[in-house]
Amino acid sequence: MTEPERTSPADRDGHRGDDSDDVLLGRPSDAALSEQLLSTTWRPLTAGWKLAFAICLLLTLLLFAMVTLTVLRGIGMWGNQIPVAWGFGIINFVWWIGIGHAGTFISAILLLLEQPWRTSINRFTEGMTLFAVVQAGLFPLLHLGRPWFAYWLFPYPSAMDTWPQVRSALPWDAAAVTTYFSVSVMFWYLGLVPDLAALRDRAPTRTRRILYGICALGWRGSVEQWRHHKVAYYLLAGLATPLVLSVHSVVSLDFATTGLPGWHSTLFPPFFVAGAILSGFAMVLVLIIPARRVFRLHNVITPRHFDAMAKMLLITSWIVTYSYLVEIFMGWYSADRYESYQYLHNRPFGWYGWAFWLMMFCNCVATQLFWSRRMRRNLTALFAVALLVNLGMWLERFEIIVVSLARDFLPSAWHLFVPTWVDLGILTGTLGFFGLLFLLFLRVVPFVPVAEMKQMRSELDAHAGAREEAAR
Amino acid sequence: MIRRGAQPAHLAARARQRSAPPSIDQPAVMAEFASGPALLDGIRALRDLGVSRLDAFTPYEVAGLEPLLGVRRSRLPWIALGIGLAFGGAAYLLQWWINVIDYPLNIGGRPYHSAPAFIPITFEMTVLFAAAAALISALVLGGLPRLWHPVFEIAGFERATIDRFWLAIAPDHGAPDHGVIDRARVMAALEAAGALRVVWLVPSGDAPAAPLAGGAP
Numbered sequence: 001m002t003e004p005e006r007t008s009p010a011d012r013d014g015h016r017g018d019d020s021d022d023v024l025l026g027r028p029s030d031a032a033l034s035e036q037l038l039s040t041t042w043r044p045l046t047a048g049w050k051l052a053f054a055i056c057l058l059l060t061l062l063l064f065a066m067v068t069l070t071v072l073r074g075i076g077m078w079g080n081q082i083p084v085a086w087g088f089g090i091i092n093f094v095w096w097i098g099i100g101h102a103g104t105f106i107s108a109i110l111l112l113l114e115q116p117w118r119t120s121i122n123r124f125t126e127g128m129t130l131f132a133v134v135q136a137g138l139f140p141l142l143h144l145g146r147p148w149f150a151y152w153l154f155p156y157p158s159a160m161d162t163w164p165q166v167r168s169a170l171p172w173d174a175a176a177v178t179t180y181f182s183v184s185v186m187f188w189y190l191g192l193v194p195d196l197a198a199l200r201d202r203a204p205t206r207t208r209r210i211l212y213g214i215c216a217l218g219w220r221g222s223v224e225q226w227r228h229h230k231v232a233y234y235l236l237a238g239l240a241t242p243l244v245l246s247v248h249s250v251v252s253l254d255f256a257t258t259g260l261p262g263w264h265s266t267l268f269p270p271f272f273v274a275g276a277i278l279s280g281f282a283m284v285l286v287l288i289i290p291a292r293r294v295f296r297l298h299n300v301i302t303p304r305h306f307d308a309m310a311k312m313l314l315i316t317s318w319i320v321t322y323s324y325l326v327e328i329f330m331g332w333y334s335a336d337r338y339e340s341y342q343y344l345h346n347r348p349f350g351w352y353g354w355a356f357w358l359m360m361f362c363n364c365v366a367t368q369l370f371w372s373r374r375m376r377r378n379l380t381a382l383f384a385v386a387l388l389v390n391l392g393m394w395l396e397r398f399e400i401i402v403v404s405l406a407r408d409f410l411p412s413a414w415h416l417f418v419p420t421w422v423d424l425g426i427l428t429g430t431l432g433f434f435g436l437l438f439l440l441f442l443r444v445v446p447f448v449p450v451a452e453m454k455q456m457r458s459e460l461d462a463h464a465g466a467r468e469e470a471a472r
Numbered sequence: 473m474i475r476r477g478a479q480p481a482h483l484a485a486r487a488r489q490r491s492a493p494p495s496i497d498q499p500a501v502m503a504e505f506a507s508g509p510a511l512l513d514g515i516r517a518l519r520d521l522g523v524s525r526l527d528a529f530t531p532y533e534v535a536g537l538e539p540l541l542g543v544r545r546s547r548l549p550w551i552a553l554g555i556g557l558a559f560g561g562a563a564y565l566l567q568w569w570i571n572v573i574d575y576p577l578n579i580g581g582r583p584y585h586s587a588p589a590f591i592p593i594t595f596e597m598t599v600l601f602a603a604a605a606a607l608i609s610a611l612v613l614g615g616l617p618r619l620w621h622p623v624f625e626i627a628g629f630e631r632a633t634i635d636r637f638w639l640a641i642a643p644d645h646g647a648p649d650h651g652v653i654d655r656a657r658v659m660a661a662l663e664a665a666g667a668l669r670v671v672w673l674v675p676s677g678d679a680p681a682a683p684l685a686g687g688a689p
Contacts, residue, residue: 020499029635030531030634030635031634031635034531034634034635051536069504118641144597147662155566155570161575162575163570163571163574163575163578164570165579166567166570166571166589166590166593167571167579167582167586167589167590171593171657172592172593172596175593175596175597176592176596178596178600179596179597179599179600182597182600182603183603186544186603187603187605189607190610193611194531194633197633198531198633198634200571200633201630201631201632201633201634202633202634213619214619216618216619217611217616217618217619218615218616218617218618218620218621219614219616219633220529220621220623220632220633221529221530221531221532221623221632221633222496222528222529222614222615223527223528223530223537223538223541223543224527224543224613224614224615225614225615225616226538227538227543227546227614228546228548228609228610228613228614229610229614230533231545231546231548231549231610232546232548232552232606232607232609232610233610235548235549235552235602235606236603236607239552239599239602239603239606240603242595242599243599244560246592246595246596250592253592318621451531451532451633452523452532454531454532454635455532455533457507458532458534458535459535462535464542
């Protein structure tokens with residue numbers, strides 16, 4: 001096998017290809033593309049990767065320690081109290097599960113919309129989805145207080161002769177999150193099978209070949225296999241598409257079905273979905289900008305990809321901004337004193353007013369940078385704004401949960417919420433655990449889909465050929 | 473000349489039984505091409521000779537390959553639809569039975585059978601089981617899992633997942649003259665279409681199995 005070809009100056013230096021609108025720079029051969037994308041699993045580890053892995057491992061240990069403490073001593077270790085019974089646990093749950101949404105949006109919805117820029121980043125973002133949902137799932141489990149009874153949420157013929165209450169939003173949530181995770185895993189694995197087969201045939205050591213061979217299930221790329229694979233892939237995309245909308249809608253129903261000012265709103269499902277996609281794209285950018293640099297993927301993840309993702313940030317940021325404005329307007333228009341107090345006084349000027357204004361800056365103002373085409377292709381700006389959006393979306397859930405609960409109806413019941421060190425430890429720990437899973441993912445499977453990239457290249461060639469023919 | 477009887481009878485019978493065209497269990501001849509268009513040329517050339525039972529192994533989907541081989545649309549969506557609806561219906565029925573029959577709870581006087589409240593779980597279960605059916609069907613209909621296959625024994629076939637396009641001819645290849653392949657004409661046709669090499673897997677009387685053009689470049 002040959003070394004990956006250097007096909008254009010932009011391969012070496014992403015900044016020079018800034019004006020390109022191509023989803024693939026140069027026309028690497030099948031062999032070169034395979035070598036470049038598969039070799040991420042066997043190239044020597046860089047010092048940066050090892051350092052990141054060590055940090056994430058330490059944070060994961062911190063997470064395990066905090067979880068152990070929570071299970072042993074109970075959720076009294078958290079800052080939750082009455083009236084703020086849903087503290088960091090639910091904020092982090094909603095935040096993490098929202099982050100997952102961009103993955104499914106890119107891999108499923110953009111596949112059906114035939115957007116070529118999804119191809120090189122879809123597995124990466126789908127992986128992000130899986131690991132974010134793993135973090136998310138942890139929180140409701142711990143928040144139960146007695147996580148060893150989590151199976152009570154699922155219907156089974158119990159000796160206690162009881163069943164889950166399926167008219168409540170919480171079992172819906174259990175069903176929605178479980179389904180989301182399972183379907184994401186299936187979609188991800190189906191797309192992975194041809195690439196696992198490529199690794200079986202190409203990986204450098206016998207052990208790797210055997211392991212990848214088992215995971216590839218004997219894929220040989222026959223016509224019959226591709227025929228069913230293609231149909232199933234599109235079908236799973238079609239099935240995952242409503243999940244993008246339904247999961248966060250169901251999550252939002254946990255709030256919207258209650259009577260609390262700040263929660264009780266029919267706006268919640270679309271508002272939550274837009275916020276989820278905003279935070280998801282922000283997290284994709286935070287992860288992909290360093291990964292592209294470390295693994296030198298400038299030819300397959302191009303300025304065009306960043307441009308498109310920045311536009312998605314801008315669009316979803318406007319949907320979220322609109323939702324904030326509608327919420328405030330409805331608070332006033334309802335003429336309900338609790339609603340108007342919540343939106344017109346408590347959130348902007350209450351105990352946590354700083355969080356409101358910071359959220360507004362992160363989610364609504366910072367993203368306006370991307371009206372400029374130059375900024376959409378400026379990786380420093382993208383990375384910085386993406387971090388801000390992630391912070392802003394966390395603050396949004398803080399606004400919804402803590403700020404609404406801390407001052408509900410009766411002033412005598414109001415109570416300032418302060419997180420404990422266990423709360424902060426668990427949040428930091430999940431960031432580390434997420435990073436750990438992601439770093440392993442980058443090493444274990446090709447995170448840019450190889451077969452799909454080669455197919456896209458062949459289609460681009462065919463189109464270019466047809467255009468030349470027409471020009472002549 | 474290859475005769476149909478060259479393959480053990482039980483294998484040929486099993487191959488016919490298990491798979492409709494174009495899936496070939498034990499190819500008689502394999503040819504390697506450097507690109508998708510070259511593979512299509514090879515298939516057209518063989519078609520012109522009357523060889524019709526063909527299969528292809530490609531690293532990615534080649535545009536135009538399926539119509540050329542006469543592949544019908546997969547029936548997989550119907551399986552997924554059936555399974556999804558069945559499990560979605562079962563999920564609704566289970567919720568109804570729990571709430572109305574076995575464990576009715578009076579929550580503020582709301583109806584036991586409240587259809588809108590049963591929709592989210594019904595929807596989620598439909599999607600979950602339809603997706604599982606689609607994944608499992610795609611693998612099983614494609615003959616997976618099957619870790620070993622005769623084609624894996626061919627030296628150089630490992631590039632079929634990287635950058636080589638392989639064509640396979642079945643032992644009962646559908647040639648008009650009752651299963652007889654004219655070796656020289658097949659070789660000539662494949663060579664003209666740009667085959668890098670041709671591997672004869674079924675031993676024949678007139679020549680040993682040997683690469684055509686000196687192996688892969």
